[in-house]
Amino acid sequence: MKTENFSLSANEKISLISNFSTLLTAGIPILEAIDSLLEGSKNNQKKLLEVLRNDVAQGLHVYASFSQFPKVFNSVTIQILKAAEEAGTLEVTLRDLQDDIKKEAEFVDKVRGALIYPVFIIAVFFGVLLLMLTFVIPRISQVFGRLKVALPLPTKILIFISNTILTYKLYALLGTILVLALLFFLYKAKRDLLLRILSSLPIVSDLIKQIDLTKFSRSLFLLLNAGIPITTALELTQDTVTRNDIKNAIIHCHEVVVGGKKLSEGFRDAKNVIPSIMIKITEAGEHSGSLDRSMHDISEYLDYQVANRLKTVTALIEPIMLVVVGVLIGGMMLSIIAPIYGLISQVASR
Numbered sequence: 001m002k003t004e005n006f007s008l009s010a011n012e013k014i015s016l017i018s019n020f021s022t023l024l025t026a027g028i029p030i031l032e033a034i035d036s037l038l039e040g041s042k043n044n045q046k047k048l049l050e051v052l053r054n055d056v057a058q059g060l061h062v063y064a065s066f067s068q069f070p071k072v073f074n075s076v077t078i079q080i081l082k083a084a085e086e087a088g089t090l091e092v093t094l095r096d097l098q099d100d101i102k103k104e105a106e107f108v109d110k111v112r113g114a115l116i117y118p119v120f121i122i123a124v125f126f127g128v129l130l131l132m133l134t135f136v137i138p139r140i141s142q143v144f145g146r147l148k149v150a151l152p153l154p155t156k157i158l159i160f161i162s163n164t165i166l167t168y169k170l171y172a173l174l175g176t177i178l179v180l181a182l183l184f185f186l187y188k189a190k191r192d193l194l195l196r197i198l199s200s201l202p203i204v205s206d207l208i209k210q211i212d213l214t215k216f217s218r219s220l221f222l223l224l225n226a227g228i229p230i231t232t233a234l235e236l237t238q239d240t241v242t243r244n245d246i247k248n249a250i251i252h253c254h255e256v257v258v259g260g261k262k263l264s265e266g267f268r269d270a271k272n273v274i275p276s277i278m279i280k281i282t283e284a285g286e287h288s289g290s291l292d293r294s295m296h297d298i299s300e301y302l303d304y305q306v307a308n309r310l311k312t313v314t315a316l317i318e319p320i321m322l323v324v325v326g327v328l329i330g331g332m333m334l335s336i337i338a339p340i341y342g343l344i345s346q347v348a349s350r
């Protein structure tokens with residue numbers, strides 16, 4: 001079975017990890033626990049559990065089996081599970097992972113919720129545009145043609161687009177499908193490039209920076225809490241972020257720690273990227289010997305900040321989108337009404 005492109009939804013992952021942890025905590029042997037999970041599973045979850053059962057029956061570790069599903073379990077999760085199995089604390093770690101997946105799902109829902117309104121407005125705009133081009137413009141263009149009214153350039157462009165769509169309906173439909181397919185392909189193939197472009201936008205830039213720092217601090221907490229050395233943890237967290245400046249800061253911190261210095265010193269070197277409160281909390285954690293808890297506190301604080309920033313961005317986007325769409329639709333209506341006013345003026349002058 002090919003597992004590279006295998007995926008599970010957030011709810012399926014939470015269900016799998018939660019039930020697995022509960023069964024193991026109850027003292028049920030791992031093979032029996034997997035069999036119990038298989039009884040109520042279906043679709044991709046069932047296929048994953050079948051692979052897991054076969055692997056465990058052959059003597060493989062859970063983390064080794066899960067590593068075959070990179071789109072379900074990232075490298076951070078795999079290393080946490082590996083450390084847990086070696087320490088004999090798999091059921092406890094699974095509970096921690098369950099909480100992390102829930103937080104990640106809530107995090108994604110917040111971001112998705114902030115995008116719903118602009119996407120809806122854009123969809124409404126294109127719906128209105130299509131309605132005008134296929135129903136309104138053809139009727140008005142016939143009237144203008146009979147009366148031989150001099151048309152401004154925007155009106156001529158709208159009439160040309162409308163005639164093209166109505167004359168070549170099949171080609172227009174195929175062209176639309178082709179453009180959408182091309183955009184989807186570009187998103188899949190050049191996702192990192194698109195994310196970099198998105199992260200450079202003024203309003204979005206700081207938000208993505210906070211999201212990256214939240215993911216980094218949460219992943220670092222889980223890794224350190226699992227007993228993984230900080231140097232290895234910093235290597236693994238490099239792939240959890242989107243922005244290159246934050247990734248470079250993490251790489252620098254890894255080099256600093258390998259050189260025998262403290263993590264806070266690496267953060268301080270990258271103070272243009274790492275916020276001061278993150279540096280201070282890290283220093284406090286290093287002094288008290290509880291760096292993992294400090295990372296947890298940082299992730300909680302940043303998660304709260306991201307939620308507030310999302311509300312602010314959403315509040316800014318809504319009026320901006322309304323103004324932009326209003327101007328575009330108003331411009332189209334003006335290009336239709338202007339020739340009519342010109343015609344009325346000609347009639348009045350006579």
